[in-house]
Amino acid sequence: MNKCRLVLIVCFIISTQFIVRAATATEIDVSVNRSRVKPGERVEITIKTNSSEAVQAVLLTPTVGTSYLSLTPIPGQLKSVRAEVSLSGNAAQGLYVVHAWTGDRTQPSGVGKATFLSGRLINDFFIPAYLDTNKPAADLDDYLKEFRSIGGNFLIAHNLITPSKAYYPSRIASTDVFRGAANDLVELTLNEADKRGITVLLSVGWDMTKQSPFKDRMGEIKAIATELYGLYRQHPSLAGFYSYQEGSGTYFAPFVREFSQHIKSLNRNLLTACAPHVDDPLLAGYLSTVEELDIIIYQAGVMASYRTDNRKMYPFRRVKDFCSLGAGARRLQNKISINHVELFGYLENRLTPETTATTYNNIYQQILSAATVSAADGISFFTYQAHVYETAKKLREVSRSREAVVDGIKAFDLITAKISRQDNRVTVYFPYSDWMIERWHNYFLPALDAFRVIGVPVSLLPYAPPLDESVYPYYPFHANKDVLARLLRERAVLLLPNVSGFQQTDSDLIKAFVEAGGVIVAFGPEVPMGRSYERQELFGIEEGTRSATHAAVVVREAIGGRVKVGTRFSLSSLELPSWTAKTARVIATFEDGSPALTIGKYGKGKIVTVVPDAWTAAHKLPDLVRDALDYAIGASGKSSLVDIVGTDENSDVAIAQTPSGFRVALVNYKNVDVEVLLKPVVTMNGSEWFDLQTAGKLVSERNLKVRVPAHGFRALEFRAGLVH
Numbered sequence: 001m002n003k004c005r006l007v008l009i010v011c012f013i014i015s016t017q018f019i020v021r022a023a024t025a026t027e028i029d030v031s032v033n034r035s036r037v038k039p040g041e042r043v044e045i046t047i048k049t050n051s052s053e054a055v056q057a058v059l060l061t062p063t064v065g066t067s068y069l070s071l072t073p074i075p076g077q078l079k080s081v082r083a084e085v086s087l088s089g090n091a092a093q094g095l096y097v098v099h100a101w102t103g104d105r106t107q108p109s110g111v112g113k114a115t116f117l118s119g120r121l122i123n124d125f126f127i128p129a130y131l132d133t134n135k136p137a138a139d140l141d142d143y144l145k146e147f148r149s150i151g152g153n154f155l156i157a158h159n160l161i162t163p164s165k166a167y168y169p170s171r172i173a174s175t176d177v178f179r180g181a182a183n184d185l186v187e188l189t190l191n192e193a194d195k196r197g198i199t200v201l202l203s204v205g206w207d208m209t210k211q212s213p214f215k216d217r218m219g220e221i222k223a224i225a226t227e228l229y230g231l232y233r234q235h236p237s238l239a240g241f242y243s244y245q246e247g248s249g250t251y252f253a254p255f256v257r258e259f260s261q262h263i264k265s266l267n268r269n270l271l272t273a274c275a276p277h278v279d280d281p282l283l284a285g286y287l288s289t290v291e292e293l294d295i296i297i298y299q300a301g302v303m304a305s306y307r308t309d310n311r312k313m314y315p316f317r318r319v320k321d322f323c324s325l326g327a328g329a330r331r332l333q334n335k336i337s338i339n340h341v342e343l344f345g346y347l348e349n350r351l352t353p354e355t356t357a358t359t360y361n362n363i364y365q366q367i368l369s370a371a372t373v374s375a376a377d378g379i380s381f382f383t384y385q386a387h388v389y390e391t392a393k394k395l396r397e398v399s400r401s402r403e404a405v406v407d408g409i410k411a412f413d414l415i416t417a418k419i420s421r422q423d424n425r426v427t428v429y430f431p432y433s434d435w436m437i438e439r440w441h442n443y444f445l446p447a448l449d450a451f452r453v454i455g456v457p458v459s460l461l462p463y464a465p466p467l468d469e470s471v472y473p474y475y476p477f478h479a480n481k482d483v484l485a486r487l488l489r490e491r492a493v494l495l496l497p498n499v500s501g502f503q504q505t506d507s508d509l510i511k512a513f514v515e516a517g518g519v520i521v522a523f524g525p526e527v528p529m530g531r532s533y534e535r536q537e538l539f540g541i542e543e544g545t546r547s548a549t550h551a552a553v554v555v556r557e558a559i560g561g562r563v564k565v566g567t568r569f570s571l572s573s574l575e576l577p578s579w580t581a582k583t584a585r586v587i588a589t590f591e592d593g594s595p596a597l598t599i600g601k602y603g604k605g606k607i608v609t610v611v612p613d614a615w616t617a618a619h620k621l622p623d624l625v626r627d628a629l630d631y632a633i634g635a636s637g638k639s640s641l642v643d644i645v646g647t648d649e650n651s652d653v654a655i656a657q658t659p660s661g662f663r664v665a666l667v668n669y670k671n672v673d674v675e676v677l678l679k680p681v682v683t684m685n686g687s688e689w690f691d692l693q694t695a696g697k698l699v700s701e702r703n704l705k706v707r708v709p710a711h712g713f714r715a716l717e718f719r720a721g722l723v724h
Contacts, residue, residue, distance in 0.1 A: 011520045023556050026110025027049040028508055030100050030269060035060045037118045045083040045098055047071065051110055053102040055081060057440050060236040062094025062118075062239030063155045064197040070099070076489065082424055086213045093119025094153035095199040095271075099236035105684060114269045115199075115240075120416060120487040121338055121378030122409065123154040123297075125203075126385050128167050128185035140192055143389055148196065150402075151409045154378070156242045156273070157189055158203040161224070165209060168231065174209035186232060193237035200237045201273055201295075204259075205244030218255075221245070221380050221386040222262045229266045240271030240294070248279040249437075253286040254472055255528040260292035275340065275380075277301050278322045280437045281430050281444070285462035288329035289470035295336040297380050298326035302366060303342035316362075318667050319369035320652050321448050327376045328427075332464050332482065338378045339370035343401065343410075355395055360404040361711050364459050367408030368667045371415035372654040374424050374459050379412055381405070414715055415665045418692060420654040425633050426451075426521070427459040431506040431528075432476060437557045439498075441467045443613075447497030447523065450618035454625055455676075456642025457653045458495065463506060479509035488516055491636040493629075496522040497614045501529035508532050515603030518637065521629060523614040525576045540584025550577045550590040553612075553621055557587045559599070560627030562643075576611060584609065588624060597628060606635040612618065630681070639682065642718070646676035651708075661718040663692065668708040678704045680718055687720035 026049065033044040049055050058066040071081040085096075096116050103109035124147055132139035147155075160166065166173035168186040175642070177184050186202065195202045203414055206212065206220040227397060232238050241263050252274075260272040273295035273302035276283055287296055300319040305312040323339040330337035345351065345358030370379055383407060392398040429449065430436060452457050464483055465476035494513070497657045499522070510656060514520060522528065522539065529535050536542040551574075555567040584598035584607075600607040608628050610617050617625050622645075630640045641655055641662040651674070652667040661680070680687065680702060689698040692715035698704065708714050 028112030363404035514605035
């Protein structure tokens with residue numbers, strides 16, 4: 001028999017054995033009827049299997065533990081059972097895990113999982129290698145008690161393989177850990193998480209114990225994920241896997257897709273997560289299209305921006321800006337978005353030279369900014385264990401850092417539960433563009449600060465291509481119909497700060513959006529051209545061939561209650577392209593009569609164009625901008641709630657509507673107190689103000705002047721009867 005024939009026979013035998021094993025493998029499919037559950041709601045659980053063995057299941061309740069589910073057969077469906085779970089009004093917050101199995105619980109023949117989220121997540125990047133090597137179990141017990149005491153309910157077990165070894169019994173990476181040994185720190189962690197009701201994701205990287213070619217790393221990552229799942233799938237607390245590899249540009253999306261697809265091949269309901277950081281905001285949109293990705297943790301990058309090789313020194317408010325990308329991305333496929341706060345410091349931000357822990361104010365103010373992100377699902381620390389819990393054993397000064405986390409979570413719970421759960425009235429849209437990285441820093445971030453100046457909270461929405469056009473390096477060409485339908489359904493108002501033009505995909509989207517009744521507010525000095533529309537037809541204005549230097553803006557038509565006809569706003573020699581009104585109504589002009597603010601109609605929709613850039617407009621024409629935004633919000637079928645006067649770029653704001661009024665959170669990052677005036681927009685009767693922090697009544701007046709403490713916040717509620 002020749003060698004080639006022998007190889008073919010061996011391959012046939014192996015493949016046949018594999019097919020037989022695959023055909024007879026136990027499959028358990030667990031499904032829940034909703035992925036997000038509110039207190040008082042009921043979850044229906046369905047479990048199907050191809051096994052002749054009986055199925056058992058438990059529910060891991062966050063911070064409580066596991067309990068057996070009562071399973072009943074589904075009439076007419078063989079090998080199918082169901083269960084129901086009703087959440088009480090004060091149900092624990094966090095990720096609930098349904099864990100089903102056949103055979104022995106500790107060595108199951110089959111495993112199925114499903115999860116649903118209720119309330120907010122508080123996550124820590126837990127590093128098992130930091131546990132006390134002499135008494136790891138006792139140290140873990142102390143840490144988990146500490147973590148739970150600050151509100152923690154979720155863990156990402158991180159750095160499971162270091163250059164020195166793997167901290168579990170790996171057959172891939174070098175290790176001194178054996179099955180059943182006390183130094184299996186992953187087993188130890190999951191055992192405790194099962195008992196305490198803490199949901200865990202295992203962080204998966206490559207084999208760091210040897211120097212392998214980069215081209216082999218994805219293969220190692222997949223092999224290690226498979227190995228970890230095989231070792232620990234029997235634990236109810238194991239809900240999925242997190243990608244150790246990070247990224248900051250759209251190049252990262254294909255990696256996340258391949259990683260997530262492999263995790264889903266192990267068990268389709270395992271959760272997948274990644275933590276990108278920001279160079280290119282379009283990455284958020286591309287991650288939103290990865291169907292297999294479940295959790296996005298956008299890194300705030302504020303403390304990290306003080307590194308010696310990265311001295312960007314971002315202000316605290318950038319936590320909201322960066323994390324809002326994740327919150328915007330989650331909306332396409334209802335993903336979980338978790339905000340991110342850094343507890344470490346570089347150089348001047350270290351608490352002391354002996355530790356990397358950062359100061360009270362650095363931690364507390366990051367958390368306050370994270371709390372004002374609209375509609376996020378929780379907060380993540382990097383890392384409470386390493387930078388606070390561990391260092392506090394040696395340095396008493398770190399107790400202040402712990403206090404910052406405790407105080408911050410208290411504020412975070414208040415603001416997110418009562419105020420920032422709602423999406424904002426207006427949304428800044430990031431279009432698809434090769435130049436978005438450059439425009440992100442030069443135009444979009446200043447625009448986000450401009451809206452802070454006028455006290456208007458904004459949401460962020462990154463461009464998301466159609467799912468079948470979301471694979472790099474190919475360019476997308478068509479509008480995303482799912483995004484269009486959602487924008488129209490939500491009656492969104494899109495803000496475009498100094499967008500020069502759209503490629504085909506966004507040109508089609510924006511045109512269709514406005515035609516169908518959508519509303520846009522575009523700030524200059526560039527007004528976007530399009531490939532599927534003529535700019536002068538859509539916006540109603542035409543750009544001239546010259547520029548002009550302007551000294552004032554004069555209001556020609558009142559579109560709101562703040563600014564009267566004839567009001568004049570002074571400018572400081574502002575040089576801008578000249579424009580001519582075609583079909584648009586001119587609301588305000590420059591001193592030479594050229595349009596400064598116009599309103600256009602296209603199809604069923606409206607477009608407001610503010611020729612000055614957002615930063616200049618917010619500083620020089622604040623009430624005119626407020627009137628313009630009010631007009632746009634009204635055209636979308638909604639209404640503004642309150643004018644906030646006295647904030648600047650060193651602040652953050654969140655607003656929520658209530659049945660009897662509204663609530664507002666004001667964050668002040670300055671070193672001094674700030675006085676802010678709150679003026680309800682709608683006429684009210686019998687109005688009252690309440691302090692949400694003290695639950696005390698303040699005044700029974702319509703307008704409220706309030707002092708926001710330095711490095712602090714205020715949370716307030718306005719209650720009244722509506723007159724009109």
